[in-house]
Amino acid sequence: MTEFLKNISQQPLHVIDESIPFEQYIPISIAASNKELTFDISSSKEWEVYLENYFSKHKKTVAFGGYLEVRDIYSRSEHFNKLSEENQRNIHLGIDLWCNAETDILAVLEGEIHSFKNNTNYGDYGPTIIIKHSIRGNEFYSLYGHLSLESLENISVGKKVRQGEKIGTLGDNSVNGDYAPHLHFQLIIDIEDYYGDYPGVTSKKTLDFYKQNCPNPNLLLKLPDEMNINKF
Template identity: 40%
Template structure:
């Protein structure tokens, strides 16, 4: 995978170099992850990772468990930044259990390509900060990581996902089924092409 080295790409969270790699392909323990975060730990990982036993909410249909973004696990309140110049195009509060909570989608143009970036599991306050139509520069604040009560009841983290297609709303399938995997990989590229080797 070629990392696009451009000075306009900004880290999506601070201290991203300090993130440990977190592999959830062998199981998900929210208590352990929460304790790790509360002790100041930071972790990243998950693109194209099959995560058994993690996505049990009804809307996953007990079939979708292959992750299409990168998760950055960090304390609630952590600032989330725009990776590049762009515009807020969609926002929503997906408040149901296991969903994204506060969600913002930006449209970027990077190396002459239009790409959409979803920032999920944000605080409610983030939706007041980033409103549709707002222009952002690389490094501007998109929002803040939400507490479990406002992020779909997950340990605090950012779900960051890219799409070559306009999603048309503040939503993208963060996990897909095995049947949809190959098609999804063509639409939702590995964020490390822009962010570099964050894990």
Template identity: 40%
Template sequence: MKTFEQIIKSKALAIQKVVDFDVTTDRLLPLDFTVTNTELTDEILDNTDLFSTWVNQKLVDNSARYGIGGYDEHRTIYARSTHFDSDEEPRRLHLGVDIWGPARTPIYSFYDATVHSFANNNNFGDYGATIILAYEIEGFKFNALYGHLNLASLNNLEEGKFIPAGTQIAEFGKKEENGYWPPHLHFQIIKNLQGLKGDYPGVCKFSEREKYLANCPDPNLILNCSLG
């Protein structure tokens, strides 16, 4: 049986964009949210407006259309929210890829899909508006979670609804509707949702890293096709 990586690579020409991006003119800026990024002080992380200003300035200074990164990254930024804390070990390992850009940036389905589920995960530091789409490529079934969306993205959705490839499904949400983050998309691939609807952990304990990464393959496999 082919692996997820082999299937996606074999279908590279059929994989469409997730966000608008022109490989001839647009630049992506890798953003580091690990402990090595000493620019991100507690003062910045504790204030979503300051955090947004920091992200935006980075994009301007580097002539980048989007900031991007985060898969398998051990992040310090989640200390800003108790949502990721626990009595034993905090959740800090990021399981998706983030694309940082302006609020209302359009988001598209990269392949034919159906709506699995959706929800407004309205906790500080959570996903906010969230859509999970179900995909099947060459018999391989998996899901993609789109998080930190605007609330209007949840309108007119129903489970099982068919979404053709290339359809705009959402927009980046502003802080009041995206879990109080600078505007961005959290894009995560999930093989087995384990019975969950409208939600799935996007961050795990480092001690559970191997288990979660096995269930959440690298989304860059799709973004390399869709973003160039």
């Protein structure tokens, strides 16, 4: 499946506003090992200040990264942090694209709406859309988390979507699980019994399964090398 995903397109694919050129993208690390994160990481407002300064410093518009990144940010929420250290969910399974709220979100490839839901746990996705793709006999799913509430209006299961079609907009911290605005983009091979939701963070104990079931989204996005990706 990895080779299949890699070869779907030779060109980078868009999941946010196509009018933002890839030259405006920059890698970012929010890993626990990043010593630059000296602020209160539980505060979405302080994250917004950090990102604003990051964009200003580098003269960029979008920051991206995070596949298999080990993060401390989830420790603020019991939704992720109520188990033993081995079972603590702090390994990120998607790529985050940090940019302004209300930025257009696009379907990475053609498909149909599998499901959608507002996941309202503290630190969760908030409004989420999952698209089912069937390409050359291969079936897989793409998940778009931290959207606006308006993204879940006028949507229906089974609706066909085109590659690059606008499916929603980014939410702000009042609806997106209390994060600075960003898209959580994730690929899923077997959706199991999930509807409008799928784990976006895993533990060391279950990492091997999720690495296989949630391949690197950069196989499709083809963005420049990410920073500080943890290898297991």
